[in-house]
Amino acid sequence: MQSDSRASSLRAALEEELRTTGSLRTSPSGLLLGQVVDVTSADVVVELGPRTSGIVPRDEFKAAPDIGKDLEVTVTGREDGLWMLSVEAARKLATAANLEVGSLVKGKVIGFNKGGLELKVEGLDAFLPASQIAMHHVEDLAAYAGETLLCEVLEIDRDRNRIVLSRRAVLEAEARREREHAGAALTEGAICRGKVTRIEPFGAFVDLGGIEGLLHVSNISHQRVEHPEEKLAVGQDVEVQILRIEEGGKRIGLGMKQLETDPWDEAAERLRPDSIVTGTVRRIADYGAFVEVLPGIDGLLHVSQLGVGRVQRVGSVVSVGDEVTVRVISVDPVARRISLSRLDPRGALIGSEEAAAGEEIEEVLRSDSSIGTNLGALFKKALDK
Known part of the structure; x- marks a missing residue:
């Protein structure tokens, strides 16, 4: 700061000296003008005024x-x-005088410290804070050594001829332009291809060509997906449908399962009331278990339908991964709900001796023989056992 103050004082003294002799000349940028009168091996002699x-x-x-x-x-x-x-x-003074906050400049990286990068911009010292280097956190600052970067001027210290830059502002502006351009070509319902760029527990981000959309975990597949990594990987090419565009393209919702056949379209045909099916327990809640009875279709096996007696805890009867035989009580394709039971219509546990005996009674009662004959057949079966 002392050298800067001294230089300012010297400039003021020189300008005053020239002004008193009427020989002060300045350029359009406000700098002193002098004329070359001699050139030696060490110096160039410049005349500023008559004396x-x-x-x-x-x-x-x-x-x-x-x-x-x-x-x-x-x-x-x-x-x-x-x-x-x-x-x-x-x-340097002329360069600094022409710079304004918001100007775009190119600077070469000449050094770095833990706070950021040191650059030269047309001879001026410039500093690029670490937080302004990129749109993401940069770990290795040394990787930028020797590079020429396009930056935006954030601050100007004319007394010290030093400026503070931001490359992040330039990158964000470019991303905005690309997003606006890409977003203008996107419409809800459109089907497009993209690349998975990032995976989070709640979903995956997909690059659609300069603009990102979110593929929520619930829209990856009709089958239940606990984590997107079960179906997706970073760098994977995917085909998606645009479900919604919000905030001028800043928020785009995507779906993959919307491009698949909806298993509920045929659920009502394949799962009729009182039909017996085998499924896999996928989840357990306090009120019951969810059983996958078709790919992508879960039904609720309520705690009251787990067994003949009162069940205190669902986990004491079934566990995740168990295969269970259940009866379809009802199917509601509109609400996407299926009610299941481990009990037959008479309240016996499916597969138990009680259930088998009940089926035999019904079989006999459905026959064309007389009631007396039917009763005789029942007694005979009982004696045979």
């Missing part, structure tokens, strides 16, 4: 400037009555 001269280090020039050429300069010091000048520092 005011200064020198610029020769190594600031790639090639020797022509005698008589005007240069934009700024003062850096004073030695032996001569003003120490610099065209490089003047160039």
